[in-house]
Amino acid sequence: MNEVLIKAITELNEDKVIKMVKSLLKEGASSQDILDILQEGMDNVGNLYEQSEYFIADLIMAGIIFREILNLDEMKFDHDSPKKKFVGKIVLGTVKGDLHDIGKDIFSDIATSAGFLVYDLGVDVPPEKFVQKIIETDADIVGMSGVLSLAITSMKETIDAIRNAGLRDKVKIIAGGNHLTKDSGAYIGADETTNNATAGLKICKKWTKKID
């Protein structure tokens, strides 16, 4: 792996990262290679944040750099190519009463770059809105995000609403947030819970393979 690039990401050196990624892409690196390197750098940023070295602002900066790279033409998932259809459709949102969206945005970005069509409903999303969007888009997967304690209640309400609308068997549901556990996942009734966006993406990929 490209240690210099990983270091530049870890240090949140925006200009250097963009320059290096561009030249790697020119040299023929695939978008997946770049994503793997990015992920490693991001994990380092997350660790530094957990060790209280980094600020919330640094976490946000990491997100900004991440998004900038994903927006490079070479990195975009080529939906027009006949060989590449959407992997699946995800309705995503931070649940009712919660405004935290750093985690949701990270998941949204990596899912999009992996070929999912993501309908991001934003924050403080009421259960009805999830239901409406599932019907409208015929989505395969529902992704709920939230870090407040009350998010657990809202997630449960969202799944209850999906069930009441008769849609529970039509969608797989994944909940994300650093405080979620298997226990709370069972309580809210999600198929899976995760506190890691990459792990969550793997689960979604597994699901859509089965659906196809």
Add this chain to the structure above:
Amino acid sequence: MSNFIIACEMLKDEVLKSQQNTGNKDPVKWMDSILHMDPDKLRADLQDVIDGSTGYDNLLFVYGSCGNGLVGLKATTARLIVPKTADCITMLLYGRNDIDSIRKDTYFLTKGWLEGEKNLRNEYQHSVDKYGEEKARHIFKVMLNHYRYLMLIDSSAYDIDEYIKISEELAIKLELEFMIKTGNVTMMDKLLQGQWDEDFCVVPKGGELTFSSFGTSSCDTILNKF
């Protein structure tokens, strides 16, 4: 009955005010407020304190669920008394029925939140120093994208005038509307006076605090688990 208070440093002024209100003289363990950045670490550190607090009947927590940082705590040495509240913001705005609508688009400040190690002011200054003014503004646009108000809570526990000035200046930098609302330390008064009604979770020795403990339903703890 002997009580030991375990409190977040963020709420120091409010706890001292409540002790003054109620004449309570129980010993207090102040927990570093930086712990709130990482609920897992918060839980681990609180458990250490519980495990080391022998010889008391009750451990009184001046904490909310704080991102489920308190969920999973085991009452190894004494009874645990925990306010059934999401966090210190809801605690300080106790009794206000407009709490849900206020929380929709507001970032809250108190003296404690303004002086904690990684407070919003430091976050901003750090961003300016590290990334420059323009980038810092971009970062804060993303961070506070869904926020409209910056609200100073007057908990009556500190000199409000000094912090109005600081908060107003911060609001201008962050492009938020400044507001001030009256809070209270009622929940702490009740905690310290032993009025542990439906607003509190009482976990008997040997029990464990679960995530539904903080729900509106009755306190549900796992008993005899260990």
